[in-house]
Amino acid sequence: MIATKPKMKMKKIFFIVLVVLVSCKSKQEILSTQQETTKSSKYNNPNYEPLNKFEGDTLKYLQTNFLLTNKDFYKGKPLSILLHDLEIDVKAYSGSSGRDLNYSKSLSLNFYSRQQKKDKIKEKKDPLVLIIDWEVEIPQQKIVELLRKNDGRWTEEEKKYYGQHIIKDIEMVIPNY
Amino acid sequence: MKKKYYILVLTFLCLLVGKSNYAQTSGGDYGWEIDLGELCLGAGCPDYDGGNPDTGDPCDPWSSAFDYYTCHGMGNNNDSGDPCDPFSNAYNPYQCGGDTGDPCDPYSYAFNYNVCYGEPTIPDPNPCSATSIAAGVAATNLLQNSAVSATMSQMPILFPSNQPPYSQQLEHGFNIKNVGGIISTTPIRQGTATGLPSADYTVSVIADLHDHPAPGSFAPSAQDLFALHVKRDAMSGFKTSYVSSSDGNLYALYIDDPNKLKAFVTNNSGFVGSDNNFKMGTTIGDYFWDVNFDLQRQGYTPQEAYTRATTLILQDAGVSLLKTGAQTIDFKKIDIEVVGDDPNGNTIVIINDCN
Numbered sequence: 001m002i003a004t005k006p007k008m009k010m011k012k013i014f015f016i017v018l019v020v021l022v023s024c025k026s027k028q029e030i031l032s033t034q035q036e037t038t039k040s041s042k043y044n045n046p047n048y049e050p051l052n053k054f055e056g057d058t059l060k061y062l063q064t065n066f067l068l069t070n071k072d073f074y075k076g077k078p079l080s081i082l083l084h085d086l087e088i089d090v091k092a093y094s095g096s097s098g099r100d101l102n103y104s105k106s107l108s109l110n111f112y113s114r115q116q117k118k119d120k121i122k123e124k125k126d127p128l129v130l131i132i133d134w135e136v137e138i139p140q141q142k143i144v145e146l147l148r149k150n151d152g153r154w155t156e157e158e159k160k161y162y163g164q165h166i167i168k169d170i171e172m173v174i175p176n177y
Numbered sequence: 178m179k180k181k182y183y184i185l186v187l188t189f190l191c192l193l194v195g196k197s198n199y200a201q202t203s204g205g206d207y208g209w210e211i212d213l214g215e216l217c218l219g220a221g222c223p224d225y226d227g228g229n230p231d232t233g234d235p236c237d238p239w240s241s242a243f244d245y246y247t248c249h250g251m252g253n254n255n256d257s258g259d260p261c262d263p264f265s266n267a268y269n270p271y272q273c274g275g276d277t278g279d280p281c282d283p284y285s286y287a288f289n290y291n292v293c294y295g296e297p298t299i300p301d302p303n304p305c306s307a308t309s310i311a312a313g314v315a316a317t318n319l320l321q322n323s324a325v326s327a328t329m330s331q332m333p334i335l336f337p338s339n340q341p342p343y344s345q346q347l348e349h350g351f352n353i354k355n356v357g358g359i360i361s362t363t364p365i366r367q368g369t370a371t372g373l374p375s376a377d378y379t380v381s382v383i384a385d386l387h388d389h390p391a392p393g394s395f396a397p398s399a400q401d402l403f404a405l406h407v408k409r410d411a412m413s414g415f416k417t418s419y420v421s422s423s424d425g426n427l428y429a430l431y432i433d434d435p436n437k438l439k440a441f442v443t444n445n446s447g448f449v450g451s452d453n454n455f456k457m458g459t460t461i462g463d464y465f466w467d468v469n470f471d472l473q474r475q476g477y478t479p480q481e482a483y484t485r486a487t488t489l490i491l492q493d494a495g496v497s498l499l500k501t502g503a504q505t506i507d508f509k510k511i512d513i514e515v516v517g518d519d520p521n522g523n524t525i526v527i528i529n530d531c532n
Contacts, residue, residue, distance in 0.1 A: 092522075094466050094467045094469075094470035094471070095466065095470055096454070096455075096457045096462075096466040096469075097393075097454065097479070097483075098452040098454065099371060099391055099393065099394055099452050099453065099454070100391070100392055100393030100394065101393045101394070101395070101479045101480055101483055102392070102393045102479065103393070105452075106457050108457065108463065108466065108467075113521070113522055114467070114518075114521060114522025114523055115518060115521070115522030116522070117522070118518070118522060121460070127460075127463065129463055131457050131458055140479050144473050144479070147470070147473060147474045148473075148474060148476075151474065152470075152471065152474045152521070152523070171457070171458045172458070173457075173458055173459070173460065173462075173463045174458060174459070175460050176444065176445060176446075176459065176460045176461070177460070
């Protein structure tokens with residue numbers, strides 16, 4: 001009778017510890033699921049995969065989320081949707097014209113600074129340039145105004161201005177090396 | 178009772194571990210392969226310590242007064258006075274084993290960098306080389322030939338790009354032949370608003386001319402460069418493609434180095450976009466549009482920036498871009514030269530025209 005009581009007590013403690021450990025594990029899983037759900041719902045793209053899943057592989061992150069099958073999600077929508085989803089900072093940008101130099105037909109988003117990009121090209125690595133083709137070409141005059149005002153930097157003003165324009169297509173620079 | 182406390186503590190520990198595992202809600206480590214910049218110390222450097230008062234101490238690396246030599250006693254005030262110490266004002270190789278007289282010995286009075294290592298590379302002070310002058314003269318003489326200027330006078334008038342009826346204008350052009358030293362032209366043919374189909378290219382064709390009537394389209398395009406290669410490949414005497422632009426200028430793509438042109442096209446396959454421009458998405462297109470964009474940031478007009486960025490690509494293709502006013506034909510090479518990068522990595526260029 002005397003020996004059974006501590007045994008029962010030990011069993012009780014063991015049971016409580018087990019419950020606590022299981023609850024800890026469940027808490028982790030719930031947090032993880034919550035985070036993933038938040039990502040998808042926040043960005044409205046059901047196939048969006050967060051950057052931390054790519055273990056530093058930014059090229060794969062960009063290709064997976066904004067090219068391949070996922071780019072259809074962004075086509076026909078304002079650029080602001082894509083910018084909202086994008087988890088990498090834009091370091092530099094430029095644009096190109098079509099037949100008429102007075103209108104811009106696309107925007108290039110660079111994720112390396114100009115100097116870093118030159119170094120990457122020298123090292124024959126991917127320069128990581130995402131190209132946004134516009135549904136309707138943008139007057140070059142407005143682009144040049146912004147370009148000179150902010151000295152070529154990608155500021156909140158650029159984000160806001162370009163963000164309102166509709167995406168026709170998305171590409172990336174494919175190096176010839 | 179004690180054990181209950183242990184259980185409580187264990188519960189909190191488990192919750193803490195669970196929470197900290199997910200503390201990083203964004204992928205802050207994405208840029209791990211990006212190099213960190215150099216740390217700048219001393220005068221002229223940014224204020225790293227966020228506005229703390231400057232100590233003015235030459236031994237404080239965060240101070241703007243930081244000076245390594247002053248701090249470590251190796252400055253001019255600490256001259257060793259040793260005639261064999263090259264850092265001393267008393268340095269005298271004659272008192273220290275004698276002068277070697279070697280122009281490559283930095284301790285010798287005979288040291289001469291240019292003699293030892295050759296002339297340092299400096300930008301050509303006269304960018305207009307004999308080859309560039311010759312190209313301008315050749316392009317001018319050919320267009321002033323009576324047969325060519327007669328055909329040229331039959332070309333439709335180009336309207337300024339901001340005035341109607343540009344939308345109705347189509348490209349026109351003709352070829353220039355040389356048969357036994359006699360220059361002649363093919364009849365003027367009509368293309369579309371954005372192109373002129375190839376025709377009448379026989380072995381004797383040495384040049385051609387077409388116009389760019391479309392609004393906002395001025396200088397030779399990427400497609401013109403590609404076509405230049407195709408024509409040269411088919412006709413070994415082909416050297417010049419003239420472009421008459423609605424901005425009132427005439428341009429000429431002049432082949433300086435056919436092999437370089439061929440190599441360029443081979444190495445940059447697919448560089449022409451469906452709009453005849455350098456294609457975004459290619460390495461060369463990305464470079465072209467970056468330079469073009471940055472030149473506009475620097476104050477160039479979109480047209481001028483486009484033309485100048487084109488010359489930069491043409492250098493790699495062994496082709497010169499020549500330009501003249503349409504009234505008095507006198508072709509001169511226009512060019513830019515890259516002289517370096519600014520701290521933001523933007524390409525610094527200087528105008529390098531023949532005047």
